[in-house]
Amino acid sequence: MKKICAVVLLLSLLLVSSALAGPASIILATTTSTQDSGLLDLLIPLFEKQSGYQVKTIAVGSGQAMKMGEKGEADLLLVHSPEAEKKFMAAGFGVSRRLVMHNDFIIIGPAADPAGIKGTNALEAIKRIAGKGALFASRGDNSGTHAKEKTLWKAAGITPDGQKWYQQTGLGMGQTLNVAAEKKGYTLTDRATYLALKKNLGLAILAEGDAKLLNVYHVIELNRSTWPKINAAGGKALADFMVDPKTQQLIGRYGVEKFGAPLFFPDAGKNPAALGL
Amino acid sequence: MELIVEGILTALKLIVSLDSEVVAITLLSLKISCSATLISLLIGIPAGSLLALAEFPGRRLIISLVNTGMGLPPVVVGLFVTIFLWRNGPLGFLEILYTPLAMIAAQAVIATPIVTGITNAAIQSLPANLKLQVLALGATRCQMVWILVREARLPLLAAVMAGFGGVISEVGASIMVGGNIKGQTRVLTTATVMETGKGNFDVAIALSILLLLLAFGVNYALTVIQQRERPR
Numbered sequence: 001m002k003k004i005c006a007v008v009l010l011l012s013l014l015l016v017s018s019a020l021a022g023p024a025s026i027i028l029a030t031t032t033s034t035q036d037s038g039l040l041d042l043l044i045p046l047f048e049k050q051s052g053y054q055v056k057t058i059a060v061g062s063g064q065a066m067k068m069g070e071k072g073e074a075d076l077l078l079v080h081s082p083e084a085e086k087k088f089m090a091a092g093f094g095v096s097r098r099l100v101m102h103n104d105f106i107i108i109g110p111a112a113d114p115a116g117i118k119g120t121n122a123l124e125a126i127k128r129i130a131g132k133g134a135l136f137a138s139r140g141d142n143s144g145t146h147a148k149e150k151t152l153w154k155a156a157g158i159t160p161d162g163q164k165w166y167q168q169t170g171l172g173m174g175q176t177l178n179v180a181a182e183k184k185g186y187t188l189t190d191r192a193t194y195l196a197l198k199k200n201l202g203l204a205i206l207a208e209g210d211a212k213l214l215n216v217y218h219v220i221e222l223n224r225s226t227w228p229k230i231n232a233a234g235g236k237a238l239a240d241f242m243v244d245p246k247t248q249q250l251i252g253r254y255g256v257e258k259f260g261a262p263l264f265f266p267d268a269g270k271n272p273a274a275l276g277l
Numbered sequence: 278m279e280l281i282v283e284g285i286l287t288a289l290k291l292i293v294s295l296d297s298e299v300v301a302i303t304l305l306s307l308k309i310s311c312s313a314t315l316i317s318l319l320i321g322i323p324a325g326s327l328l329a330l331a332e333f334p335g336r337r338l339i340i341s342l343v344n345t346g347m348g349l350p351p352v353v354v355g356l357f358v359t360i361f362l363w364r365n366g367p368l369g370f371l372e373i374l375y376t377p378l379a380m381i382a383a384q385a386v387i388a389t390p391i392v393t394g395i396t397n398a399a400i401q402s403l404p405a406n407l408k409l410q411v412l413a414l415g416a417t418r419c420q421m422v423w424i425l426v427r428e429a430r431l432p433l434l435a436a437v438m439a440g441f442g443g444v445i446s447e448v449g450a451s452i453m454v455g456g457n458i459k460g461q462t463r464v465l466t467t468a469t470v471m472e473t474g475k476g477n478f479d480v481a482i483a484l485s486i487l488l489l490l491l492a493f494g495v496n497y498a499l500t501v502i503q504q505r506e507r508p509r
Contacts, residue, residue, distance in 0.1 A: 174474035197476035
């Protein structure tokens with residue numbers, strides 16, 4: 001018994017020392033789509049090798065990521081909720097916001113398409129879903145995808161909250177897709193997560209290609225003057241890496257081999273107006 | 278059905294091939310939960326003995342609180358530990374949020390009431406005369422406590438198992454204070470949640486099987502120790 005105790009104690013001490021002696025770290029608060037699609041598993045190790053920083057990726061919804069930024073609990077944000085981001089910048093929480101990449105949102109649902117939305121535009125699609133009372137699985141977690149969904153409902157003049165056909169999962173994108181698949185419902189998703197999970201879902205793309213469904217990702221460096229503990233240099237280094245031409249090339253190629261199509265389109269340095277923002 | 282078979286096959290493949298990432302995740306789970314259990318024993322056994330043997334006002338209230346704490350929800354612990362450990366929180370200067378240390382701390386908070394509660398019950402269930410007998414034979418108070426703890430060692434091993442079982446299997450606190458960071462704080466439970474989210478059900482099943490094997494292995498070892506000394 002004593003021997004076991006001694007070994008465990010030694011192990012914990014080792015753990016303590018290794019944790020204390022670790023390299024400078026950067027907390028990257030980001031959305032679930034960048035992690036669930038596997039993109040960050042490709043990029044982060046490269047950055048760590050190049051820069052010597054250790055990156056702590058915290059994959060939460062864009063809403064929570066920005067809250068962490070507001071409270072100085074992150075060093076860099078990689079998010080996709082443009083309206084909320086503009087407010088975030090206007091309030092002085094961020095010092096620099098740069099365009100990284102885009103893909104698009106799609107409305108997916110059972111192939112039988114009970115609400116008959118196939119081939120319609122985004123607003124018409126959700127109007128029909130609401131009109132038919134077909135099940136719609138919402139993220140309901142203030143993520144970028146949820147924010148986009150709310151702007152669509154608003155534009156369509158529909159209040160889905162409290163409706164029986166409108167179910168909020170409160171989960172990440174991957175899990176929400178599984179819920180929609182299991183319940184044969186409709187949902188709004190980013191294309192990257194959908195492609196990465198498609199094989200198990202049995203849900204089909206029913207509405208896509210609408211300018212309203214653009215999904216744009218930005219990196220935001222945070223304001224060190226409010227929260228001096230922010231690792232601003234590390235945040236900047238990682239942001240610079242994300243928009244670096246070499247990284248952008250990798251982003252553009254990511255997923256081509258596995259899914260037959262890129263999951264993200266690199267946009268660094270482009271004028272946001274060119275994307276219709 | 279196909280999925281379950283596939284999951285089990287993937288699990289076997291991952292275990293047999295000693296996939297380096299899976300091995301690292303498994304070892305980290307073990308390291309964190311063992312450290313947390315050890316801390317909870319260092320606090321819980323003395324505290325439980327004190328509650329069982331000492332008389333002081335408010336004792337019943339404290340025992341009730343400890344017993345309630347045995348069912349402390351891990352997410353609640355996770356939330357509070359996270360808030361305390363935030364950079365700008367009261368313990369932010371420690372800079373341990375999103376590290377294994379934070380996970381050990383949170384898990385120790387979960388396991389300590391379990392160990393304290395079971396220790397208290399174990400010592401209280403010893404024959405009442407034993408304490409008097411030991412004292413009458415000339416033992417000091419410290420020696421008396423030590424003898425009683427030794428006497429209760431079999432139920433105390435149950436406390437170790439319950440504490441360890443509670444923390445190795447929890448996910449709520451680990452994912453909040455650890456962040457599920459690849460290569461740093463990803464343990465079996467948080468990796469299972471993530472792989473499920475990614476739709477990699479086969480890998481998720483594989484990780485679950487590993488978790489069950491790990492929990493079984495540790496409990497088997499402890500049970501062997503416990504049953505070796507079964508009173509006849």
